[in-house]
Amino acid sequence: MARPRDFDRQQALERAMHIFWSKGYEGATMPDLLEGMGVSRSSLYNAYGDKLALFHEVVAHYRQTIGESKRQPLLRSDSAKQCIRSYLQLLVDTALSGDGTHPGGCLFTNLATSLETADESVRQTVLHSLNQLEQQLYDVLERGRQSGEIAADKDIRSIARMLLGLAQGINVVSRASKDREQLEGMVRAAMTALE
Amino acid sequence: MARPRDFDRQQALERAMHIFWSKGYEGATMPDLLEGMGVSRSSLYNAYGDKLALFHEVVAHYRQTIGESKRQPLLRSDSAKQCIRSYLQLLVDTALSGDGTHPGGCLFTNLATSLETADESVRQTVLHSLNQLEQQLYDVLERGRQSGEIAADKDIRSIARMLLGLAQGINVVSRASKDREQLEGMVRAAMTALE
């Protein structure tokens, strides 16, 4: 009954995600977004609402795609240690953006360091995401403990938290330097905490 | 021969540091700075130059004060493990800003996640600071290895890197939640990598 949209809504959202991911919410200006998304002003406002609404869609999209895929290794039926190891390895790979299709690091980690100026709902989302990751790590460790793979006297809650922290740290350090050896060293040392 | 400055330059710089620290470079607007520093527009431009110049002074000041004091434990003549432990503990304390005099987390960690929009010289400073910290951690571990406190077969370069990463992670997570137990759990688990 009316003219269909000229651009691919999903593709444009993906591009917006990359811009917010690398520049942050405030750092990504409307001109940046317009150019990067390849969409005109009216089209953007018409399709997504205002900047904040677009950002919320981007955050949701990130969770469903990038976030989900990064946690994939934790859901596999490998041994617990193998799950953790491949999770961290994948983290390093995406932090370095070896494929070149994504910015480095993690959108949520970046957001966490700029929560002071952020929307309250964003703060909630970030907090929830961190807690969720800690719990997922804990669940894997617990499974490993029950199977005898991880010694019963290990404080797996603390280990889960350490891994959570290290994951954030990997995302931080990778923003400043793309040294794979450095990041993989972190992973290697962290794995010894499970021995 | 002329009228002296009306305000305390150092104190104003300190206040500017707190504002940049909690809000970031772009998030800290001139009105924010003017109000927080308790200085009028002309005085600020007269005393520091423009916003970027002020920021560079802030970064230098942060290194000399906060940065230096946070690394203090690494320079003590305690045992290596004790050095590391008290370094991490101090990190947790300041991350939670237990004294209430400072914002939480770390200015440099925050900067690292927003390097894309930052000045190149800032990027260099952040990178240098991370490398310096890794080296300091390594030096302490090396000392511990030579004294026999740390087993000779440990990969202390990787451990130093892991601790570097975890330090950044602590700064990140502490921005989102002020859970002391969570952060201290990270420290506890990380310390087991030295055993």
Add this chain to the structure above:
DNA sequence: ATTATTTTGGAACGAAAAGTACAGAATTAT
């Protein structure tokens, strides 16, 4: 073809940003 509906591009708007200009106030040296 006509009509109804929606997208689209470009201009325009208001608010807020950083930085500047200038006049007057204040203080030290003469």
Add this chain to the structure above:
DNA sequence: ATAATTCTGTACTTTTCGTTCCAAAATAAT
């Protein structure tokens, strides 16, 4: 006291931000 110099507050300019408005173009249904 006076003069020279520097600080300070207000108001201004310029730029850039996010957003809105409106007419023209485009398409699907009638």
